[in-house]
Amino acid sequence: MTQTTAEQHAGHDHGSAPVRRRARGVHVAWAVGATVVLVALVAVRAVTAETGPWGIPNPVQDLLTLSTSVIIESLPFIMLGIVLSVLVQVWIPESWLLRILPRNPWGRRAVISLFGMFLPVCECGNVPLARGLVRRGFTVPESMTFLIAAPILNPVTIITTHQAFGFDDGILIARLLGGFAIANILGWLFSKHPQPMSLLSGRFAEECRLDDGHGHDRTRREQSLDLFVRESSILMPALVIGSLIAGAIQVIVPRDVLVALGSDPLYSVLAMMVLAFIISVCSNVDAFFILPFASTFLPGSIVTFLVFGPIVDIKMLALMRTTYSTRTLVQLTTIVALLSLALGLVVNYLA
């Protein structure tokens, strides 16, 4: 596989046989080198695992365990998101996606918010996908509608939420309808912005500008690997830093402070928003996380956790910052927080 890529590349750039052969050699050397380094690192890992405790104090050790846990839980979803994003950008013809969409903006956003039904990815995997949609010509507000709705309105999340709660207290229904409504309201609000491109982070806007008229002379495999390089370069540091902060806050903030607030109609909702913000767990599995709290917390607060958490949390803000400007994220967080607070209060007073 590598050799074919190398040949095609050499063919494009140079053409003469000796140069082509040398280029192929370089690429094979890189592949072998990378594999050797990875095997060596795993060998080091196997040796260091036996060296026993380093005398790391308990809280620091737990911080590392918690952060590693967030990363290992999110990593497969990020990878799946990158793979789907590559499919959408490189392998699926442009007309497919645009043809099925209605012309009217409300209808368009409504359909876009249901894209998640075919893309069973949680929120971290949706970041590369949303970036892919913007590059593919979707508007910035439409990408936000997708980003907010897809982690909630997707088959895996629906199944796990149903497994955890069934139809008790309307939690599942409120989560789905609430997520859909918030995504569409937010998309509509941002569509009123006079210059939607200014909602993006400077670097990503620059990338989108560069994309135009580029990459036509390259094979699809080259384009795919290039996208993988770019997306992982942007997302991985954000994921690590988000996970470290999430781990640190969990080591520092005592859990019982939040649990004590569980039975008050207003404070339980606020406590759950704080918990969702710091826990940073993926939407595909958060229903299992919150299930043990269901006996102490009011249903509205559970719904708020399940709607607010997938959209805004520490890890997600770090990931979204790769795509949207800080100003946009502050506005987005405020709007989503108010809407999910309202949703939680309504459920609490109805249920």
Place this chain on the structure above:
Amino acid sequence: MPDQQRATLWRHVQRWRGVVIIGVMGAITLWLAAVGQLVLYIHPRYILFTVIMSAIAVAAAVLALASPRQHDDEAVAPPSRRSRAVSLAAAGLAVAFTVGMVLIPPATLSTATAEQREINATASDDAETLAAASVADAETVAAFTVREWSTVLRQTSDLAFFDDKPVTALLGFVTADADDPENTFYVSRFAVTCCAVDAQPLGVPVHLPGWAEQYPPDTWVQVSGAFESNPSRTGTQPVVLVPTVVEVVDQPSEPYLF
């Protein structure tokens, strides 16, 4: 270093940091799965998915390193020195964490988290567990884990209930009781529903004055004994386990309850 070189270095870091991190983390995840330690971080039901996606990540990282470079990013003017510094710092921290995943031995959560999250603060299906426990035969009772006992203890303090239900080799790690740290400790386990982030500490109180000398916190023990009313004056638990045997054991390969 001249400005030109610095900009080139920045561009290389910017381009390759993600591939390096995702490739190394993927490889370490595969190793964790191979030696059965992935359960320290995630619930067993996610292992297959995690392994498949990690394998794809490793393969993609190797292929990306070996594939021809696209040089379009050189056309872009490098950003300001300050934003380059922020970007380098982020990459440095992320790579340092990745190196930590290679060097620091994998570990289970400790008493620090158990105390911070408050033992037995949350639970589900209480009533069902109690109903099942009241009709359970001796063999089933002997196999009860910290999860079953802690649920039963939250539901009832009726000593008659515990009369014919002795505790046999209850496994867990030692955590001090916050209310009576001299005389009481908890045999505790973390219950995990999705990953270590959501670990809920569960525990059974054990009354053993001066326990800390023999069994310091974080030691894994197996306790046998019977439930009696709490002799402690300051303890808040009505019923505690009074041990006949406390045995120090190795940490089990699956330390969490799933």
